Amino acid sequence: xxxxxxxxxxxxxxxxxxxxxxxxxxxxxxxxxxxxxxxxxxxxxxxxxxxxxxxxxxxxxxxxxxxxxxxxxxxxxxxxxxxxxxxxxxxxxxxxxxxxxxxxxxxxxxxxxxxxxxxxxxxxxxxxxxxxxxxxxxxxxxxxxxxxxxxxxxxxxxxxxxxxxxxxxxxxxxxxxxxxxxxxxxxxxxxxxxxxxxxxxxxxxxxxxxxxxxxxxxxxxxxxxxxxxxxxxxxxxxxxxxxxxxxxxxxxxxxxxxxxxxxxxxxxxxxxxxxxxxxxxxxxxxxxxxxxxxxxxx
Numbered sequence: 563x564x565x566x567x568x569x570x571x572x573x574x575x576x577x578x579x580x581x582x583x584x585x586x587x588x589x590x591x592x593x594x595x596x597x598x599x600x601x602x603x604x605x606x607x608x609x610x611x612x613x614x615x616x617x618x619x620x621x622x623x624x625x626x627x628x629x630x631x632x633x634x635x636x637x638x639x640x641x642x643x644x645x646x647x648x649x650x651x652x653x654x655x656x657x658x659x660x661x662x663x664x665x666x667x668x669x670x671x672x673x674x675x676x677x678x679x680x681x682x683x684x685x686x687x688x689x690x691x692x693x694x695x696x697x698x699x700x701x702x703x704x705x706x707x708x709x710x711x712x713x714x715x716x717x718x719x720x721x722x723x724x725x726x727x728x729x730x731x732x733x734x735x736x737x738x739x740x741x742x743x744x745x746x747x748x749x750x751x752x753x754x755x756x757x758x759x760x761x762x763x764x765x766x767x768x769x770x771x772x773x774x775x776x777x778x779x780x781x782x783x784x785x786x787x788x789x790x791x792x793x794x795x796x797x798x799x800x801x802x803x804x805x806x807x808x809x810x811x812x813x814x815x816x817x818x819x820x821x822x823x824x825x826x827x828x829x830x831x832x833x834x835x836x837x838x839x840x841x842x843x844x845x846x847x848x849x850x851x852x853x854x855x856x857x858x859x860x
Contacts, residue, residue, distance in 0.1 A: 591630025678754025
């Protein structure tokens with residue numbers, strides 16, 4: 563049964579029993595009890611304050627690096643749209659970015675302003691809110707290297723500004739509280755040549771296109787790289803390249819990617835990932851940790 567939420571008194575769009583499969587890269591999974599798309603930051607604060615912490619809250623960006631389980635997501639899913647997707651040059655090689663802005667938009671804006679050091683964001687398939695939360699990274703850099711601070715709305719509707727130090731970053735992890743929604747962040751770059759920045763972004767884009775199954779229904783890197791190892795190499799050595807379960811498959815192109823061949827349920831995808839973990843542990847004695855976030859009811 564969908565939890566009760568007041569349906570008036572705000573300006574954003576509130577949808578009950580909202581299908582989420584179309585909003586995530588894997589194109590699988592169930593519905594959210596409620597999906598809220600706020601009109602702006604004040605609207606989000608007011609909405610969450612009225613909930614008074616009574617329901618689970620989950621932010622949803624581009625839907626990469628995410629498995630929505632087939633039973634759907636309890637509580638409220640917050641999706642930040644156009645009002646949160648702006649990127650502004652604040653001077654001194656600082657960009658202020660909305661929580662819904664994509665990594666491509668952030669890096670492109672930096673390039674056009676002659677700000678170097680943010681090119682790696684071109685290689686992160688997600689939005690600012692997501693990669694600030696998980697300390698997203700690519701090509702030798704991560705968000706912890708460039709984040710100054712971020713503004714978050716907590717599940718009770720209060721707003722806080724948190725410095726990078728307060729987030730306690732480690733590999734693909736932060737101490738951001740559950741239910742907190744990142745609505746903006748500030749990134750520090752340094753002066754650079756526009757042509758050189760563009761060339762580096764092109765190199766990153768080409769490297770991704772060449773090595774990753776970007777044109778498939780996938781979820782990005784499935785497992786974290788264990789210390790001293792590459793996850794893809796461990797998966798390959800365990801004989802899992804091309805392994806299938808239902809409609810899910812370990813990518814032939816890059817073995818740290820799972821793909822939906824067209825008919826996969828989220829249970830297929832998660833089950834295949836667990837089978838890969840089992841085989842890697844059994845054959846090589848390494849316990850892989852999920853990098854993809856798995857949420858919702860089985």
